[in-house]
Amino acid sequence: MADKIHDLFVIGGGINGCGIARDAVGRGYSVALAEMNDFASGTSSGATKLIHGGLRYLEHYEFRLVRESLMEREVLWAMAPHIIWPMRFVLPYQKGGIRPAWLIRLGLFLYDHLGGRKLLPPTAVLDMRRDEAAKPLKALFSKAFEYSDGWVDDARLVVLNARDASDKGALIMPRTKVVSARRENGLWTIETVDTVSGIAAVHRARMLVNAAGPWVDHVIRGAFGKNEARNVRLVQGSHIVVKKKFEGPRAYFFQNPDNRIIFAIPYEDEFTLIGTTDRDFSGDPKDVRISQEETEYLCKAASEYFKEPVRQDDIVWTYAGIRPLFDDGATKAQEATRDYVLKLDGFVGSEVNRAPLLNVFGGKLTTYRRLAEHALEKIGEAIGTKGAPWTAKSHLPGGDFPVQGYEAEVTKLHKAYPFLAASHARRLVRRYGTRASVLLGTAGKIEDLGRLFGSDLYEAEVLYLMAHEWARTTNDILWRRSKKGLHLSHSEVALLDQFISEIIQRQVAAQ
Numbered sequence: 001m002a003d004k005i006h007d008l009f010v011i012g013g014g015i016n017g018c019g020i021a022r023d024a025v026g027r028g029y030s031v032a033l034a035e036m037n038d039f040a041s042g043t044s045s046g047a048t049k050l051i052h053g054g055l056r057y058l059e060h061y062e063f064r065l066v067r068e069s070l071m072e073r074e075v076l077w078a079m080a081p082h083i084i085w086p087m088r089f090v091l092p093y094q095k096g097g098i099r100p101a102w103l104i105r106l107g108l109f110l111y112d113h114l115g116g117r118k119l120l121p122p123t124a125v126l127d128m129r130r131d132e133a134a135k136p137l138k139a140l141f142s143k144a145f146e147y148s149d150g151w152v153d154d155a156r157l158v159v160l161n162a163r164d165a166s167d168k169g170a171l172i173m174p175r176t177k178v179v180s181a182r183r184e185n186g187l188w189t190i191e192t193v194d195t196v197s198g199i200a201a202v203h204r205a206r207m208l209v210n211a212a213g214p215w216v217d218h219v220i221r222g223a224f225g226k227n228e229a230r231n232v233r234l235v236q237g238s239h240i241v242v243k244k245k246f247e248g249p250r251a252y253f254f255q256n257p258d259n260r261i262i263f264a265i266p267y268e269d270e271f272t273l274i275g276t277t278d279r280d281f282s283g284d285p286k287d288v289r290i291s292q293e294e295t296e297y298l299c300k301a302a303s304e305y306f307k308e309p310v311r312q313d314d315i316v317w318t319y320a321g322i323r324p325l326f327d328d329g330a331t332k333a334q335e336a337t338r339d340y341v342l343k344l345d346g347f348v349g350s351e352v353n354r355a356p357l358l359n360v361f362g363g364k365l366t367t368y369r370r371l372a373e374h375a376l377e378k379i380g381e382a383i384g385t386k387g388a389p390w391t392a393k394s395h396l397p398g399g400d401f402p403v404q405g406y407e408a409e410v411t412k413l414h415k416a417y418p419f420l421a422a423s424h425a426r427r428l429v430r431r432y433g434t435r436a437s438v439l440l441g442t443a444g445k446i447e448d449l450g451r452l453f454g455s456d457l458y459e460a461e462v463l464y465l466m467a468h469e470w471a472r473t474t475n476d477i478l479w480r481r482s483k484k485g486l487h488l489s490h491s492e493v494a495l496l497d498q499f500i501s502e503i504i505q506r507q508v509a510a511q
């Protein structure tokens with residue numbers, strides 16, 4: 001039996017679990033978090049990756065959610081200007097299209113004025129007979145609206161929250177599955193299994209937070225034995241990545257005749273990201289994959305707008321994720337609420353220490369910080385308040401530079417490490433911000449970064465990710481800590497795989 005009693009034990013290392021753990025430990029709670037796979041291996045790496053108000057949610061009158069999300073755009077940008085940045089979206093307007101111009105104008109007016117916009121430029125109207133944005137498109141549009149939202153590296157957002165929580169004293173356990181949790185003498189007894197070694201462990205905590213995303217009901221059913229739990233509606237969304245279809249930093253927002261929308265977004269310099277879909281999902285969330293029907297839908301929908309059609313042969317990568325939406329009884333998947341719901345269980349009136357449980361349903365990347373603040377209010381009610389909200393003015397690891405200071409940061413890094421290619425320096429600042437210098441250390445020439453695996457991925461970066469960000473497999477490195485999977489060949493991946501295995505063998509032998 002574990003001696004230490006944590007204030008909080010969090011199940012789930014997606015954005016919500018890591019966000020809650022970070023906020024809680026920063027307020028002085030003692031916190032443990034278990035993630036059964038890698039951080040962000042669930043929904044939190046399967047998103048469209050927008051830090052956005054959610055223009056479309058206005059149609060469903062989700063004003064609370066849209067306002068909170070709009071306000072968060074600049075808060076999050078300032079917290080992590082390396083992995084979050086503003087993006088302009090071009091919304092072409094077609095006469096006789098699915099939404100009238102006045103409705104779009106009204107939506108964008110609300111979008112500009114509902115709250116929080118200080119640095120992001122406002123909506124503009126584009127003349128599509130002249131604007132560059134019209135170049136890659138068919139001649140269908142004479143006008144377009146251009147508005148602001150943000151972009152985020154979703155998987156890095158998660159791991160940086162975990163990193164910061166750990167730096168502040170939380171016990172962070174990736175590859176650790178919670179297999180049971182029971183109330184005993186006013187405390188939680190939680191059994192976990194290390195999914196690599198198979199070693200079991202027992203933890204105790206005053207309060208449990210179930211932030212298992214699409215598995216939230218699985219955890220309620222499996223770990224707590226409540227077979228009837230049906231709180232979330234699982235809605236799959238998939239994306240395709242193709243060789244780039246257009247130049248420039250702006251993204252497109254297309255309205256399809258079926259009332260759905262798709263985005264086409266510049267991605268990783270050489271690619272275009274196209275998504276997403278909405279379809280109900282049943283089964284184990286770990287098995288989610290894009291279907292042939294979704295692939296065809298996305299290619300066909302994008303080809304309606306781009307001069308050069310999007311063919312299945314153009315696809316270089318696909319990914320799919322599952323939205324764990326609170327089940328509000330909506331009939332269509334795309335109409336289910338995108339807002340989050342927090343439910344406290346086992347806590348009666350003002351009695352404390354009754355081993356409360358907080359279940360987290362829904363939530364977006366954009367609202368994770370506010371969701372955590374709301375969760376902390378509930379945690380305070382349940383086990384007593386500690387500290388005060390602090391994350392709005394904080395920086396995530398590596399994000400401690402001015403909000404519009406990315407270019408200056410690149411110049412600084414390049415001055416300190418002049419041997420880096422310009423694109424390499426830019427990428428390192430985008431990934432690691434001010435911590436790029438920790439990764440590069442005392443290197444004075446490119447050879448000091450060790451073996452080159454391919455593209456500009458050197459041994460030093462791999463070792464940094466293993467030592468500081470819990471990376472353990474090639475997939476962790478190529479698809480979540482970075483997107484180098486898009487750039488490395490099969491043989492390069494095999495080399496990396498071999499290198500990682502050797503490091504792990506050495507670590508195991510040294511234990």
Ligand SMILES: Cc1cc2nc3c(=O)[nH]c(=O)nc-3n(C[C@H](O)[C@H](O)[C@H](O)COP(=O)(O)OP(=O)(O)OC[C@H]3O[C@@H](n4cnc5c(N)ncnc54)[C@H](O)[C@@H]3O)c2cc1C
Binds near residue numbers: 041045179362
């Ligand atoms: C297609 C799509 C597009 C989206 N686009 C956007 C967007 O553009 N902008 C935006 O703001 N939001 C977007 N979202 C929403 C956002 O991605 C999700 O709401 C968010 O990532 C959910 O995070 P989470 O932490 O709740 O779940 P997850 O990220 O799934 O995390 C839950 C974690 O719990 C772990 N777990 C489960 N059971 C156990 C157990 N027994 N023991 C230990 N660990 C366990 C899982 O392994 C998983 O990693 C999108 C979602 C989808 C699917």
